Amino acid sequence: MKALIFRETGETKSVLELAAIPTPAVAPGEALVRVLLSPINASDLHMVRGRYGYQPALPASPGIEGVGIVEAVGAGVQSLVVGTRAVFVDTWNTFREQIVCPADKLVPVPDGLDDSAAAASYINPLTAWTLTLSSHNLKEGDWLLQTAAASSVGKFVLQLARQYRFKTINVIRRREQETIIRNLGGKEFICTADEDLRARLQELTAGKGVERAIDCVAGELSAEIARNLAPAGTMLVYGALSSHRQTDPSKFIMPLFPPRLIYSTAAVRGWWLPRWVPSQPLGEVGQRRAIFSPCCRRASLRRRRLCGIR
Ligand SMILES: NC(=O)c1ccc[n+]([C@@H]2O[C@H](COP(=O)([O-])OP(=O)(O)OC[C@H]3O[C@@H](n4cnc5c(N)ncnc54)[C@H](OP(=O)(O)O)[C@@H]3O)[C@@H](O)[C@H]2O)c1
The missing domain is CATH 3.90.180.10 (Medium-chain alcohol dehydrogenases, catalytic domain)
Structure with a gap:
C-alpha cells in the first residue's frame, strides 16, 4: 500500500x-x-x-x-x-x-x-466543544474571548455559542474576517490590524477584564490578553499559531506579566485534546462528534483546497 x-x-x-x-x-x-x-x-x-x-x-x-x-x-x-x-x-x-x-x-x-x-468531524469540532462546554463550563449568558476567531475551531465555537447561548468576543487579524464571524452570529470583534487590543478589551468588558478565554495564537497577543484577565479569570492556550514556520527562539515565548497574574489570581493553562480524549468513555467522544456536519464539510473542503488536493 x-x-x-x-x-x-x-x-x-x-x-x-x-x-x-x-x-x-x-x-x-x-x-x-x-x-x-x-x-x-x-x-x-x-x-x-x-x-x-x-x-x-x-x-x-x-x-x-x-x-x-x-x-x-x-x-x-x-x-x-x-x-x-x-x-x-x-x-x-x-x-x-x-x-x-x-x-x-x-x-x-x-x-x-x-x-x-465525517473525516473532519473529530479534532476541531471536539476541541471547540470540550474547550467551551466542558473545560470552561460555559452557561447561557457567559462571555468567552477567542483568538483566531475565523479559524476552523473558532467557527465551531461560534456555532456552539449560538446553540448554547454564550456570548463571544472575537479577536481577528484581518478586517475581512469580520463577515465570517457575523454570518455565524458573532457580534463583538477586536481586529488587531487596526485596533488597540488593550483599549478594546477594557471597553468591551467595562474595565473588569476577561473572565474566560481560549487562545491558539500565543506569543505577544496572548500575553496581552493574559494581562487583561479578570480576577480569577482563566485563559486556555490550545495552539501557538504565532510560532508557525518560525525558527527564532524568541517567537516561542509568551511574555507574561507576573504582577497582573499574581494580584488577579488569574490562570493561563495549556490545553491539548489528546490528553482529554483518553480520559473519556468512547461513547462520549463519539456523541460529541456528529453535531457539526455542515460546517465540518466546509472546513474540510477548504483544507483540501489550501493543500492543493482535489
Ligand atoms: N490543543 C489541541 O488539542 C488543538 C486541537 C485542534 C486545533 N488546535 C490548534 O488550533 C489552532 C487553529 O487550528 P484550525 O485548524 O482551526 O486553524 P485554521 O482553520 O487553519 O485557521 C487558522 C486561523 O488563524 C489565523 N492565524 C494564523 N496565524 C495567526 C497569527 N500569527 N496571529 C493571529 N491569527 C493567526 C488565520 O488567519 P489568516 O486567515 O489571516 O491566515 C486563520 O484565521 C492551530 O494552532 C491548531 O494546532 C489545537
Whole structure:
C-alpha cells in the first residue's frame, strides 16, 4: 500500500515522501481500515517539523483523524463488521491507504454524514466543544474571548455559542474576517490590524477584564490578553499559531506579566485534546462528534483546497 511518510523531521516539502509499505497484519481486538479521507491539521505540520506534543518513532506517517471502511477485523472483535464506515479516534498515522488500529478506537459514521464531513468531524469540532462546554463550563449568558476567531475551531465555537447561548468576543487579524464571524452570529470583534487590543478589551468588558478565554495564537497577543484577565479569570492556550514556520527562539515565548497574574489570581493553562480524549468513555467522544456536519464539510473542503488536493 501507499503511505505518506517522513524518515526525519523537517519542512514537509523536504521530508515527506510517498512510499510503498506492506499492509500490516491484524491482531486480536484490532481492525484493518481502508482510509478514504484524512484532513490536514496544523498538528500534522508540527509533527513533521518535530515540534508536536507527541512524536512517533520514525519512519512514520502524519495524520490524526480521518474516515475509512473496515476491511478486516481481528479475533474477538464484536463491535464492528467488515464494510462499516468509521472515523478514527485517538489514532495516529492516518496519511496512508490502510491502517490497523484497536477496534474500540473506531466510531461508526451515521449514513447522513458524507465522507468529507465525517473525516473532519473529530479534532476541531471536539476541541471547540470540550474547550467551551466542558473545560470552561460555559452557561447561557457567559462571555468567552477567542483568538483566531475565523479559524476552523473558532467557527465551531461560534456555532456552539449560538446553540448554547454564550456570548463571544472575537479577536481577528484581518478586517475581512469580520463577515465570517457575523454570518455565524458573532457580534463583538477586536481586529488587531487596526485596533488597540488593550483599549478594546477594557471597553468591551467595562474595565473588569476577561473572565474566560481560549487562545491558539500565543506569543505577544496572548500575553496581552493574559494581562487583561479578570480576577480569577482563566485563559486556555490550545495552539501557538504565532510560532508557525518560525525558527527564532524568541517567537516561542509568551511574555507574561507576573504582577497582573499574581494580584488577579488569574490562570493561563495549556490545553491539548489528546490528553482529554483518553480520559473519556468512547461513547462520549463519539456523541460529541456528529453535531457539526455542515460546517465540518466546509472546513474540510477548504483544507483540501489550501493543500492543493482535489
Ligand atoms: N490543543 C489541541 O488539542 C488543538 C486541537 C485542534 C486545533 N488546535 C490548534 O488550533 C489552532 C487553529 O487550528 P484550525 O485548524 O482551526 O486553524 P485554521 O482553520 O487553519 O485557521 C487558522 C486561523 O488563524 C489565523 N492565524 C494564523 N496565524 C495567526 C497569527 N500569527 N496571529 C493571529 N491569527 C493567526 C488565520 O488567519 P489568516 O486567515 O489571516 O491566515 C486563520 O484565521 C492551530 O494552532 C491548531 O494546532 C489545537
